[in-house]
Amino acid sequence: MLSTTARTVLNRSKDRARADREDLYAVLDAGLICHLGVVVNGAPMVIPTGYGRLDDTLYLHGSTGATSLRHAGEVCVTVTHLDGVVLARSVFHHSVNYRSAMIYGTARRVEDPDEHLAGLRAVTEQLAPGQWDATRLPTKKELAQTAVLALSLEEASVKVRQGPPVDDEEDYDTPVWAGVLPLTVSWGTPQPDPRLRPDITVPPHIAYR
Amino acid sequence: MLSTTARTVLNRSKDRARADREDLYAVLDAGLICHLGVVVNGAPMVIPTGYGRLDDTLYLHGSTGATSLRHAGEVCVTVTHLDGVVLARSVFHHSVNYRSAMIYGTARRVEDPDEHLAGLRAVTEQLAPGQWDATRLPTKKELAQTAVLALSLEEASVKVRQGPPVDDEEDYDTPVWAGVLPLTVSWGTPQPDPRLRPDITVPPHIAYR
Numbered sequence: 001m002l003s004t005t006a007r008t009v010l011n012r013s014k015d016r017a018r019a020d021r022e023d024l025y026a027v028l029d030a031g032l033i034c035h036l037g038v039v040v041n042g043a044p045m046v047i048p049t050g051y052g053r054l055d056d057t058l059y060l061h062g063s064t065g066a067t068s069l070r071h072a073g074e075v076c077v078t079v080t081h082l083d084g085v086v087l088a089r090s091v092f093h094h095s096v097n098y099r100s101a102m103i104y105g106t107a108r109r110v111e112d113p114d115e116h117l118a119g120l121r122a123v124t125e126q127l128a129p130g131q132w133d134a135t136r137l138p139t140k141k142e143l144a145q146t147a148v149l150a151l152s153l154e155e156a157s158v159k160v161r162q163g164p165p166v167d168d169e170e171d172y173d174t175p176v177w178a179g180v181l182p183l184t185v186s187w188g189t190p191q192p193d194p195r196l197r198p199d200i201t202v203p204p205h206i207a208y209r
Numbered sequence: 210m211l212s213t214t215a216r217t218v219l220n221r222s223k224d225r226a227r228a229d230r231e232d233l234y235a236v237l238d239a240g241l242i243c244h245l246g247v248v249v250n251g252a253p254m255v256i257p258t259g260y261g262r263l264d265d266t267l268y269l270h271g272s273t274g275a276t277s278l279r280h281a282g283e284v285c286v287t288v289t290h291l292d293g294v295v296l297a298r299s300v301f302h303h304s305v306n307y308r309s310a311m312i313y314g315t316a317r318r319v320e321d322p323d324e325h326l327a328g329l330r331a332v333t334e335q336l337a338p339g340q341w342d343a344t345r346l347p348t349k350k351e352l353a354q355t356a357v358l359a360l361s362l363e364e365a366s367v368k369v370r371q372g373p374p375v376d377d378e379e380d381y382d383t384p385v386w387a388g389v390l391p392l393t394v395s396w397g398t399p400q401p402d403p404r405l406r407p408d409i410t411v412p413p414h415i416a417y418r
Contacts, residue, residue, distance in 0.1 A: 004305065005252070007276075010277065011275075011276065012274060022240070032294070033291055034246040037246045037255035037285075038253055039215070039251070042246055043254075044312075045216070045285050045310075045313075045315065046245075046286070046311065048287060049306065066221070067216075071361070075253050076253045076255045078244060078256070079246070080257040082242055084397075085241070087340060088344065089345060090344055091333055091345065091347050091349075091351075092347050092348075094333060094337060094344075096241075096259070096336065102255065104252065109218070118287070120300070121233055124300055127294055128294055128303060128390075129294060131300065132300060134386075135297065135298055135385050136298060136299040136301075136385070137299075138300050139301075162402060171345055174345065175408075175409060177409050178402040178404075179400050179401040179402045179405060180399070181243075181396055181399055181415065181418060182397035182398070183395070185392060185393070187392060188293075188391035188393055189391070190386075190389070190390055192386070192388040193373040193374055194373060195381055195387075196386065196387055197381075199384075200384060200385070200386050201386070206386060209390060
């Protein structure tokens with residue numbers, strides 16, 4: 001089950017809340033980037049960035065010089081999938097279909113070399129599965145330039161909205177089209193680097209997408 | 210030109226920065242949702258939500274009871290388009306192609322009835338162009354339930370990365386596939402509400418997508 005802290009229990013649209021840890025994993029595992037929120041000099045900052053999950057820990061990475069990472073104490077990480085636009089018969093009931101997860105907590109800077117590497121691997125594999133084993137691994141110098149943050153998935157909420165619009169009863173008979181415009185994210189054909197060696201073809205772990 | 214405040218000037222990857230106001234408009238106008246960052250009891254909160262732009266003002270809306278809106282003083286709004294995953298010959302140089310905009314400022318709660326309506330229209334039209342004129346407009350009661358925030362686009366930054374991986378020179382000759390896996394977001398076939406009146410067909414402003 002997911003946490004029931006003040007900030008993870010929904011005040012409104014309670015029917016959109018999901019309580020199972022599996023729902024959280026599903027939203028996170030299907031994503032490519034998250035939006036990381038930190039507080040810098042009292043003001044919020046929201047940065048799109050990669051992430052990866054290992055069991056109940058989320059890993060984030062970035063340059064050791066990044067403002068967002070240097071200020072990452074209390075954070076909020078949000079992953080959102082937009083699945084469609086919900087067109088209602090009234091402006092008021094327009095909505096979107098989505099799956100989203102919000103994770104709150106204090107990010108921990110990873111110092112242990114093994115966890116540092118495992119965290120980087122998780123982030124890399126989330127974005128590009130199979131690439132960790134297919135490409136040159138980080139050198140000591142590269143590792144030293146890359147900070148890894150760990151965030152527990154203990155305090156998290158998941159919201160999901162799917163399905164048709166919900167209009168006011170008296171509006172259903174009006175002559176207005178209503179329904180859902182689905183949105184899908186899809187992979188295109190792999191575009192080889194212009195400097196790619198001509199003898200190298202797209203490997204299966206990339207081609208399958 | 211865009212602002213050059215401490216938080217909108219890039220410290221790293223300066224070549225990804227865009228300085229023109231038109232670049233900001235392009236990123237915002239192509240988006241469907243943003244991630245709104247606020248500070249609640251000293252901790253960050255990042256909420257996916259709709260938005261709209263009118264000239265140099267961004268409008269956001271939400272329930273008058275929403276925590277995020279009640280705490281919206283200093284905010285950061287981020288809009289991100291993920292265009293592809295950049296597969297390099299080394300783990301370290303993996304990246305993503307993207308276009309993103311970050312806007313910082315103090316959100317103003319809109320009180321003027323005309324601006325309130327104009328802001329709601331902008332938010333609706335961003336997500337569903339043509340729907341404002343096609344559907345039932347908000348009642349007084351609905352308007353009273355909907356808060357609108359205005360945020361100046363004065364302090365903003367835009368980052369764009371496109372193109373192939375940039376590997377270390379000594380890695381180019383390794384037998385590793387490198388290039389870009391493009392990502393596209395596309396609209397599917399409109400799904401009619403099961404309760405749609407059978408005589409109503411998809412109107413052109415929806416079908417064109």
